[in-house]
Amino acid sequence: MQHRWRILTATSAAAGLLLLSACGEDAPAPATGGEVTGAIDVWMGDPIGATQQPVVIQLAKDYETAYPGTKVNLRFLGADAHKTYLTSIAGGTVPCVALIGNTWSPEFAGLQALEPIAQDPASMQGTYTQSMIDSTVLDGVSYAVPYDTGVRALIYRKDLFDAAGLAAPKTWDEVLTAATTVQKANEGVNGFGIVGGNQWYWLPMIWNWGGEIAVNSGGAWTAKVNSPEAVAAFTFYSELLTKHKLAPAGSVTWQGADAAKAFALGQVGMMVGGSWDLKTIIAQNPGMEAQLATAPMPSGPGGNNDTFAGGSNLAIFKGCKNKATAKSFVDFMMRTDNLVPVTTKIGLLPATTDALEKERTTGSFSAPLLKAYAEQAPNTRSIPPVSTWGKVEGTGAIVNAMQSIMNGQKTAEAAMQELAGQIDAAIGQQ
Template sequence: MILTACGSGDGTGDGTTESGTVEIWLSDWGPEYEPYWEEIAQEFSTDGVDVELRFVGGSDAHQQYVTAISSQTAPCIGLVGNTWVPEFASLGALMPTGQSAEEVQEQYVSAAADSVTYEDEVYGYPWNAAVRALVYRADLFEQAGLEPPATWDDVVEVGEAFQAAYPDMHGFGVAGGGQWYYLPNVWAWGGEIATQEDDGTWVSRMDEPEAVDAYSFYAELLTEHGLSPEGAMNWNGGDLVNAFNQNQIGMFVAGNWDLKSLLLQNPEMEAKVGTAPMPEGPGGSNATFIGGSDFVIFDSCELPDKAKEIVDYILDPQRLVEITSQLGFMPAKLDALELESTSGSYSSELWKVFPDQLETARFVPATPAWGGVEATGELVNALHAIIGGSEPQGVMDGLAQTMDDILGDG
């Protein structure tokens, strides 16, 4: 959908004689959020400048950007998935912000700042942040005398105790179809997913003992401990929410957006649910991926100063919180996050675990080839193979080789 706000002469301006169109591509969250963006577009549509909004969504959103870049029809401003920034920067498609890596670390959540930094240059402005934590049935835990698990070993112990107390339910929701729910366990076990060598090349570390053990442990939650239904091998986030709401599981790893979805579907659950930090692994880490979106200005933008003015306006703390809170996101900008976590929608006992979890969140390996690794599906296929009985080391050796082939081309 494309919406255009035409210049009227009474919007925000700096007295310059700039003219042209500033096209902004935004995620399509639904028509109820469009007035927020339309108001911003109108604010900056001055004499000679029109701000045009396009809402893109669906599984082909990334491809729409790639096609626009290759055909030189990219928008002036884009709100892009944070894992896309290194890729687009490597193509020379993005305009550097002029900030240093140190400056963005002071202004944004650390992992979000990492998402806009490529080869020591900054190419974007983090907008929202998302992380995962543990969600559990606090009411049933209390009745059974259980505490939420602090470690992954505790997940097994508590999960089995939960099943003993509630035989018609499972203790933990395995998400075998969603790599983001278990790939961070490689860090929890003390390993790395991929690292950059001194010569700049990226190398997979998924064949090392920590990664092998992390994948094996997660598979055994299903195969050895029976903490989830058999179908959980293919579950993703939406399946976990449904299973929790249908009283099938007692706890699961959930994104802040998963919890929002859960409570929208079943408001009565708010009095029954609790949250806790991600469990720690034997490596002493409970890091999870940071998800989210970043604003970028494309190198082809003909009105870069106006584009930067618009982005700055959007990132005003109060304005940022206004929209991210509606969407169930957290702002990635530290001053706005402070508002949300102290007096906003993430300040309550139930929600504050998510801003706290941001402190240990990490970004994916910052290589432009990472999208290619994800696209193979091999991060999920490896877990499925181990669940199916294949020898873990051999499976992970194959995964590492596939990753190296892709990373070497990045």
């Protein structure tokens, strides 16, 4: 499906600067552009936490063994990773290689901080999931390598659905019907877990209704969140709480972890959640695992069930003085046999098509509870590829719009009109 702001072709036919291996060869592939030797600084932020760090440390050692004379200086960043990167860019103290949030890639590229990866992003098609390619692009050039991807799906109480004779919802209208039925049949159980404080749980519904967040026409970006489709999508989600009373009042400010906690306590019968939310539910209530089921996201009137592709990209900073080794290290990290152990530990999907297929068919995402996430992965999209999108997220404007509707402070039409103006102020100059 073509999307108006999805970049599938490039402005240049030049070959990519970095030749990436997405397969699992044993022998190290030669790097181009200089001698592979010396030290490189590699920074890893979220989602590489304490659980995943030993795997990455071992991979760095394996790389040094495969390439004698090289040294990988690893640094693991905390929750302030975005600020740390911006500070390093401003101060000229950037690492050579960094794992960055996929929504940061256009932002950092707009600051002239990242090395181009492919002058022709279309050359990356078939090697990576399309939405993750899109997340690396600014002005027709790719500036990062897709690494991992996090998608959301429906999580629901199979025992409650079975008792009510319900199948997994395939549309948002069926979600409403199922949530209403489950709530009526089970005292103390809310039919649906609203996540009012996190836009990525419901902003993609604009696509499901046939709308767009923003479109590019002649090089100028314009917000479309005030379209009838976008207004209808936000109205539907908000009314799950305000009209249908299918969620607790406090869920106006909930994050995904709050909904997962309520689910684990038996207070919610269905929610949209990532594989990380599913992991949280099971960790907090192991006995509930047998009662759980998942399904791909429901579709809307627009005829699609697309959701947001979160995740991370590997980037090489322009300030790196050892680009040959940096490129070689990225190649090494992207091999399926090196990529999958890390993404499995994270609990996210790999962003290469070969590794994704391996995970879907025989890997961790072939498990019954996780299959839906692998099935959903092809039906994902990225944010509009503009360098100033971070300003939109930073102001909290999207969450504020939804919460103002839920709280009855604004009509959906008024809230979305105001939001469109705020988005235009941030990205309209692109």
